[in-house]
Amino acid sequence: xxxxxFRETExxxxxxxxxRQSFRAVVNDRREKYxxxxxxxxxxxxxxxxxxxxYTLGDLVARYKRARGHNVLHPMGWDAFGLPAExxxxxxxxxxxxxxxxxxxxxxxxxxxxxxxxxWAREVATCDPDYYRxxxxxxxxxxxxxxAYRKESxxxxxxxxxxxxxxxxxxxxxxxRSGAEVERRELSQWFFRITEFAEELxxxxxxxxxxxxxxxLMQENWIGRSEGLHMRWTIEGxxxxxxxFTTRPDTVFGASFCxxxxxxxxxxxxxxxxxxxxxxxxxxxxxxxxxxxxETAEKRGHDSGLRVRHPFLADHAVPLYVANFVLxxxxxxxxxxxxxxxxxxxxxxxxYGLDVTxxxxxxxxxxxxxxxxxxxxxxxxxxxxxxxxxxLDVAAAKAAAIDRFERADLGTRAVQFRLRDWxxxxxxxxxxxxxxxxCEACGIVPVPEDQLPVRLPDDVTFDTPGNPxxxxxxxxxxxxxxxxxxxxxxxxxxxxxxxxxWYFLRYADPTNAARGFDRxxxxxxxxxxxxxxxxEHAVLHLLYSRFFTRALRKCGYLDVEEPFAGLLTQGMICxxxxxxxxGAWLFPTQVTPAGNGGVVTVDGGAPVTVGRSEKMSKSKxxxxxPETIIETYGADTARLFMLSDSPPDRDLDWTDAGIEGxxxxxxxxxxxxxxxxxxxxxxxxxxxxxxxDALRRETHRCIAAVTDDLxxxxxxxxxxxxxEFTNRIGEASPGTPGAAWTLREALExxxxxxxxxxxxxAEELWQRLGHAALLVEHPWPVFDPALIVDDSVTLAVQxxxxxxxxxxxxxxxxxxxxxxxxxxxxNVQRAMDGRPPRKVVVVPNRIVNVVV
RNA sequence: GCGGACGUGAUGGAAUUGGUAGACAUACCAGACUUAAAAUCUGGAGGCUUUCGCCGUGCGGGUUCGAGUCCCGCCGUCCGCACCA
Numbered sequence: 001x002x003x004x005x006f007r008e009t010e011x012x013x014x015x016x017x018x019x020r021q022s023f024r025a026v027v028n029d030r031r032e033k034y035x036x037x038x039x040x041x042x043x044x045x046x047x048x049x050x051x052x053x054x055y056t057l058g059d060l061v062a063r064y065k066r067a068r069g070h071n072v073l074h075p076m077g078w079d080a081f082g083l084p085a086e087x088x089x090x091x092x093x094x095x096x097x098x099x100x101x102x103x104x105x106x107x108x109x110x111x112x113x114x115x116x117x118x119x120w121a122r123e124v125a126t127c128d129p130d131y132y133r134x135x136x137x138x139x140x141x142x143x144x145x146x147x148a149y150r151k152e153s154x155x156x157x158x159x160x161x162x163x164x165x166x167x168x169x170x171x172x173x174x175x176x177r178s179g180a181e182v183e184r185r186e187l188s189q190w191f192f193r194i195t196e197f198a199e200e201l202x203x204x205x206x207x208x209x210x211x212x213x214x215x216x217l218m219q220e221n222w223i224g225r226s227e228g229l230h231m232r233w234t235i236e237g238x239x240x241x242x243x244x245f246t247t248r249p250d251t252v253f254g255a256s257f258c259x260x261x262x263x264x265x266x267x268x269x270x271x272x273x274x275x276x277x278x279x280x281x282x283x284x285x286x287x288x289x290x291x292x293x294x295e296t297a298e299k300r301g302h303d304s305g306l307r308v309r310h311p312f313l314a315d316h317a318v319p320l321y322v323a324n325f326v327l328x329x330x331x332x333x334x335x336x337x338x339x340x341x342x343x344x345x346x347x348x349x350x351x352y353g354l355d356v357t358x359x360x361x362x363x364x365x366x367x368x369x370x371x372x373x374x375x376x377x378x379x380x381x382x383x384x385x386x387x388x389x390x391x392l393d394v395a396a397a398k399a400a401a402i403d404r405f406e407r408a409d410l411g412t413r414a415v416q417f418r419l420r421d422w423x424x425x426x427x428x429x430x431x432x433x434x435x436x437x438x439c440e441a442c443g444i445v446p447v448p449e450d451q452l453p454v455r456l457p458d459d460v461t462f463d464t465p466g467n468p469x470x471x472x473x474x475x476x477x478x479x480x481x482x483x484x485x486x487x488x489x490x491x492x493x494x495x496x497x498x499x500x501x502w503y504f505l506r507y508a509d510p511t512n513a514a515r516g517f518d519r520x521x522x523x524x525x526x527x528x529x530x531x532x533x534x535x536e537h538a539v540l541h542l543l544y545s546r547f548f549t550r551a552l553r554k555c556g557y558l559d560v561e562e563p564f565a566g567l568l569t570q571g572m573i574c575x576x577x578x579x580x581x582x583g584a585w586l587f588p589t590q591v592t593p594a595g596n597g598g599v600v601t602v603d604g605g606a607p608v609t610v611g612r613s614e615k616m617s618k619s620k621x622x623x624x625x626p627e628t629i630i631e632t633y634g635a636d637t638a639r640l641f642m643l644s645d646s647p648p649d650r651d652l653d654w655t656d657a658g659i660e661g662x663x664x665x666x667x668x669x670x671x672x673x674x675x676x677x678x679x680x681x682x683x684x685x686x687x688x689x690x691x692x693d694a695l696r697r698e699t700h701r702c703i704a705a706v707t708d709d710l711x712x713x714x715x716x717x718x719x720x721x722x723x724e725f726t727n728r729i730g731e732a733s734p735g736t737p738g739a740a741w742t743l744r745e746a747l748e749x750x751x752x753x754x755x756x757x758x759x760x761x762a763e764e765l766w767q768r769l770g771h772a773a774l775l776v777e778h779p780w781p782v783f784d785p786a787l788i789v790d791d792s793v794t795l796a797v798q799x800x801x802x803x804x805x806x807x808x809x810x811x812x813x814x815x816x817x818x819x820x821x822x823x824x825x826x827n828v829q830r831a832m833d834g835r836p837p838r839k840v841v842v843v844p845n846r847i848v849n850v851v852v
Numbered sequence: 853g854c855g856g857a858c859g860u861g862a863u864g865g866a867a868u869u870g871g872u873a874g875a876c877a878u879a880c881c882a883g884a885c886u887u888a889a890a891a892u893c894u895g896g897a898g899g900c901u902u903u904c905g906c907c908g909u910g911c912g913g914g915u916u917c918g919a920g921u922c923c924c925g926c927c928g929u930c931c932g933c934a935c936c937a
Contacts, residue, residue, distance in 0.1 A: 003891090172934085217856065218932055226936075246937060259937095299935080330936045337937085343853090344935060418936055538932080644877070645864050653864065657878050664891085665877090671892090716865070720876035727876090796872035801918040803872055830904090841917050847871045851917050 004670035006634030010760040014115055022776050023117040025073040027524050034070035035525050036062045037504055037564075039533030039541070042079045043103035043125075047110045049573040049616055049654060050534065052626045056642040057570055057715070058532045059116045063756035064710050066117070067780035073525050075507040076111065076118040078104050080127035081431045081496045083161055083177065090462045096430040097458065100127055110627060114635045115759050117776075122510045126499035131506065132432040133453030134516030135498060140435060140446050141555040147193045148424075150444060154263065154328070155423055157185040162466055163427045164189060166495060167420055168222070168540050176540075184285065190434060190492070191421040194547045198223055198417040200561075201546055210566035212649065218538045224418025229402050231411030233258065233336070234309045236317060242266075242308055245331035245416050249405065250397035253386040254338040254359035256349060258308045259301060259321040263328035270304055270322070277302050277322060284324045299348040300324045308336075311410050312387065323348065331416055339376065346376040359386045360394060422544065424495045429460055429468040431493030439480035439487040448481050454489070467491055500541050501548035504528050504563055522558045527565045535569035542567070568713060571651040575622040577611035585621040613653050624654055636758035637663045643757055644719040665723065666761060669754070672729065673747060673765045680744040683770040688738050695732045695739075698725060699746045700787035706753050707780070722753055744769070749781050797822040798849040799831040815842045822848035 017023065038058035041051055055076075062074040078100075085096035092099070104125060111118075124131055142148040156165045160180035164187065169176045194201075202223045205216045228247035235242050242258060260267055262284035271278040280302040301321035310316040318336070325344055326335055339349035340358040349356055360381040361367045367384045383389040388404065389397045405411035425434065433454040435447035447454055457475045460468040469475060469491040480487035502516065508525040509517035542564070549563045578586040580601060591608045594600040599608040616623045629638050641662040646652040702725040709718035729746050732739070748769060755762040755775050766775040790811060795818060797805045805827040809818055819840050822828060828850060835852040842848050 214856070214931080221855070221933060224933090224936065228937085244937085248937075325935045325937095327936065335937045342937070344937080416936080418933095535931090647865085650865090655864085655878075658864080661878060667891090717876085720866070723876055794872085798872085798918070801916090806872065839917065841871090843871055843918095846868095847918085849871080849917050 004634075004667050004761065006636065006666075006760070009764045010113070010115060010635055013760045013763045014112065016763075016774070017115075017117070017776065020774070022774065023072075023074065023119050024121060025071070025075075025119045027521060028071045031069055031071035033073065033525060034065045034530075035073045035504075035528045036065065036530045037075065037507070037528045037532070039531070039537065040077045040079050040500070040503060041107065042082055042084070043100055043107055044084055045103050045106065047107050047626055049624060049626055051111075052114065052638060053570055053573055053642045053648075053652065054532060054534070055111065055114060055116050056639045057568065057648050058530075059114075059639075059759075060643065060710075060715065060756045061530055061532070062117050063759060063776070064780070066776070067752070067755065067778070069779060072117075073122075073507070074118055075122040075124075075510075076116070076120070077122075077124035077503060077507065078107075078126065079496070079500050079503070080104065080125045081132075081493075081499055083163075083428060083430065085430045086428060086462065086468075095458070097127065100125075100430075113630055114639070117759070122507050124503060124506050124510050126432075126496075126503065127430070129453045129455050130513070132499070134506070135432055135494070135502070136435040136447070136452050136454060137449060138502070138516065138552065138555070138557070139494075139498075140449065141557075142192065142551055143436075143446060145551075145555050147196065147551045147554065148190060149193065150188060150190050152186065152188045154184050154186050155189055156182040157187075158182055161428075164423055164425055166423045166497075168422075168543070187425075189423050189425040191423055192547065192551070194422045194544075195417060195419055197547055197550050198419045199225070199415070200550065201419075201543065202417075204546075204562060208562065208565075208567070211564075212535075212567065212569055215535065215538045215542065215567060215569060219543055222419065222539045222543065226416045226418075228414060228416060229405055229411050230332075230414035230416075231311070231405055233311055233410075235320065236307045236309060238306070242320070242334055243332045244334045244336055245414060246336065247416075248338065248341065248398070249401035249411075250383065250386075250389060250392075250394050251338040251341050251359050252310075252312065252336070252401055253389065254340050254357050255310065255318055255336040256339055256355040256357065257318050257321055257337045257345075257352075259323035259326050259335050259337060259348075260304075261326040261328040261333040262322055262324060264322070264326075264333045267304075267322045270306075274304075277304065280322060299344060299351060301348060301352065303352075311405070311408070319354075321348075321352075329420055330418065340372045341376050341378055343376045343378070346372065346374075350374075357385055359383060359389075422495075422547070424498060425492040426495055427467040427470070427491075428493055429456070429462075431496055432499065433469075434490045434492055434494060436490045437478055437480060437487045438490065439483060439485065441485060442480055442482040442487075445480055445482050445487070451481070469493070497541060497544050498548070501545045502552065504531075504545070505549075505552075505558070516557070519558055522560075526558065526560045527563055530566040530568065531564040532568045532570060534572070538569070568648060570648050571646065572615045573654055574613040574651050575616050575624060575654045576613050577620050577622045579609045579611065581606060585619070587621045588624060615651075616654070629659060633659060633663045634666070634760070636761045637666050640666065640719070640758055643715045645716065647716050648713055665726075666758065669726065669750075669761065669765065672726065673751070673768050676743060676747065677768050677770070679740060680747070680769070681740055683744070683748075685741065685744075687741055693738070693742055695728065695742045695746050697787050697790070698728045699742075699749050700783040702753070703749060703781045703783040704788050707783075710756075718753075719757070722750065725750060725753075751775065752778060752781050793845045795822065795845070796847045797825055797828055798847065799828055800851055801849060802831070804828050804831045809845075811845060815840075815844075818842050818844075818848050822850065 036058055038054050062072050066072045080100050085100050088094055088099045089096050139148055156170050158165050158175035158178055158180055160178035161175060165175055165182060170182050174181055202220055202225055205220055208216060226247050228245055229249040230245050232241035232243055262281045267281060271281055301323035304320045304322055306320040307317040308320050326333060337345035337348060339346040339356045341360055356372050358370050358372055360377060361370050361384045362377055362381045380394045383392045383397045389400055392400060402413050433456060435452060435454045437445045437447060439445050457472055460472055462468055464471055476489040476491050478487055478489050505517045505522055509521040512518055545563050550561055552558055553561060578591045580586055586608060590602055591599050592602050599610050600606060601608055614620060614622060641659050645658055702721055705721045706718045709721060751762050751765045763775045792808050793811050794806050795809050796803060797807055805825045807821045807825060809821050819842060832852050837850045837852055839851040
């Protein structure tokens with residue numbers, strides 16, 4: 001019995017595909033295009049199991065679509081800028097460029113061993129000046145179009161990475177990569193005006209019907225649209241009114257105070273003459289933004305002494321506080337407080353002894369006696385104590401209040417978004433230089449296009465903390481392009497999420513030197529038909545790319561709005577965790593099963609505590625190295641396991657038993673062909689007659705089922721169907737007329753169906769079946785509809801809803817036939833116990849339910 | 853706190869979307885082959901019961917001829933957001 005030699009086979013077919021350029025994509029109008037893309041990796045050093053799953057899924061889709069006759073674009077590249085390269089430079093002394101280049105070489109070789117159907121001629125690395133020069137041009141175009149701007153503002157500062165982070169990159173008050181608690185700093189930074197597209201980015205989510213609902217919902221929540229009223233109230237003794245945004249204009253008569261943020265310009269102005277306020281503001285600045293800090297923080301305020309006039313109540317004014325719970329970066333940084341109907345306002349009012357006047361009376365309460373205790377009433381009800389709004393419900397009162405504000409010219413209906421502009425400046429070396437020059441005389445001057453790219457200098461040092469570009473002796477010193485006097489180059493670099501916001505466009509036209517991509521070529525390939533990657537980018541990369549594509553469109557680069565028509569977010573790879581007696585994490589390779597059912601260390605047999613299965617991570621050491629797996633079992637086995645155990649969007653548990661099972665199946669397929677290939681008629685032999693036997697029916701049913709499963713990304717089900725089909729082939733009875741021909745059809749179908757999953761094995765078996773042409777050039781099989789329906793069906797028979805038997809019936813037989821067949825069953829008669837049927841429910845071809 | 857997803861054998865998961873629950877696999881058990889182990893092949897298996905049968909999809913109700921699937925109320929796990937006025 002021979003074993004499948006994956007080592008020799010896999011490298012041989014990889015060389016053949018490579019030589020024949022089987023996966024080169026060219027613009028071709030005859031076939032329908034299909035662009036399948038997996039999120040490109042950061043070249044961290046070696047591929048991990050998450051990559052293996054991601055790229056297996058993408059390759060399955062790419063090969064399947066190619067077999068279905070599509071003109072497939074399936075590229076790969078490197079998200080090559082980023083902080084780990086700088087950290088490596090600081091720790092190991094390697095230059096970030098060199099470190100990155102070596103990692104790319106290693107990882108490319110690893111990916112090639114997986115047999116992925118990439119068009120490697122389109123490979124891009126974002127740290128390449130030929131890549132980022134176009135990005136610099138795009139930035140200058142955005143600048144000219146008002147989509148990029150510079151402003152002084154409070155930003156998130158990561159004290160470990162020594163750089164600013166975007167809002168999307170702060171998770172629970174911590175840096176997304178470093179985990180360090182972010183600080184607030186006031187700095188002058190570059191921003192992309194993503195808020196210009198807030199409404200579009202939100203409303204277009206509805207059309208992304210091939211995206212997971214979960215991701216769409218996350219983006220919708222992140223964009224956070226609120227409808228309400230933007231209004232102006234008069235501050236006594238001051239000319240400038242207090243501008244506020246509210247979603248509850250209906251509660252205007254319940255207002256008992258106004259409050260502004262500690263970072264509000266008015267607060268700063270008042271602090272100049274109020275030392276106590278100055279102290280209060282300083283205290284607010286110190287308060288962390290972490291979850292814990294916010295949860296435990298008390299609502300506190302400082303009475304400014306100013307009073308704000310109520311817009312509709314003559315002679316009524318409320319105090320103006322500076323309060324720690326009012327955010328400067330949402331709305332106008334100022335609110336009016338209605339304690340009866342907002343919990344925060346209520347807490348604040350109780351602390352400072354302010355009025356609590358209910359203006360919305362719940363349906364079950366008496367308007368004359370209704371009072372607020374410790375809980376604000378935030379639900380619907382009838383307006384009370386509210387003059388012209390009295391008697392209305394909340395929705396009607398909102399409309400009426402807005403109407404009155406607008407007529408009195410005190411406010412306007414407004415939509416407010418939670419989304420804020422994307423801060424793109426990073427105080428790091430290993431990123432794309434921002435192509436501007438600061439000139440004392442001319443201000444900010446764009447680098448002239450003929451001087452692009454602004455290249456990163458190679459000769460940098462990492463011995464001092466902070467930005468190496470800042471420390472570089474000469475790089476930043478330039479002459480102003482406008483006045484030619486001494487000026488300073490911008491030393492910040494772009495957020496690396498910018499590179500990943502357009503790489504899918506560069507793939508379409510990767511060697512274009514004149515511009516990032518040709519408009520027509522992009523028009524042909526875009527949008528990406530199927531994008532595959534981790535859900536962790538739901539509001540980062542995926543939102544940025546949607547914005548960037550729109551910004552490029554506005555600047556005339558292309559016509560599409562949405563870059564990714566279909567999105568599949570894959571689950572994570574999990575593995576059991578192991579700890580030794582001291583509590584230290586152990587690698588799976590360090591432990592082994594013990595005789596007593598427990599687990600011990602390989603060295604010394606010390607007891608090991610087995611923890612639950614968690615996401616593979618370096619810190620918990622519950623990782624399995626893909627290279628070891630591919631060396632031991634081959635790429636096809638690893639790929640099969642990635643597909644077979646869980647649906648792609650769910651987490652996948654890595655187990656030794658699972659990969660062993662996949663390996664056994666690979667060998668089973670190998671033996672199946674080896675044992676039968678010689679007895680088959682030669683390939684292409686015409687069918688002797690219109691064969692219609694059990695195996696043929698299984699074959700065509702399997703084609704139908706697997707095709708449907710692949711279309712719907714039910715890959716685990718497709719694998720199950722194929723395994724089931726393999727079992728049927730093994731059981732098929734030889735000797736019937738045409739059996740050899742039927743068997744050939746079954747085996748060829750089997751091999752074709754596994755092609756996108758286990759391409760090397762499939763190619764090898766295809767050859768063993770006598771084919772000279774490559775399987776990658778063979779079309780996907782087509783099923784004969786006549787062969788997938790049977791003449792008879794099995795009906796389940798129930799009595800009072802309980803299964804009592806089954807009976808074979810002609811397909812699509814009438815109700816009376818089904819009923820009489822069912823009633824004839826002995827078991828059914830016994831269950832009826834002599835009672836006449838009161839009712840018989842017949843579901844054609846499925847079930848008969850006798851009700852007695 | 854707000855929003856969302858999920859809960860099925862020992863395990864991963866199926867179930868044509870209201871119609872025979874547990875496909876396919878993993879683990880397990882028994883048998884064959886082997887000096888032996890591995891590999892391979894054959895068979896078994898949700899629980900309870902001697903049989904008829906009864907029970908069974910987190911828990912409790914409901915709708916229906918019929919509920920894993922729909923509705924209501926709990927419990928649990930996971931994810932996103934975080935004072936958003």
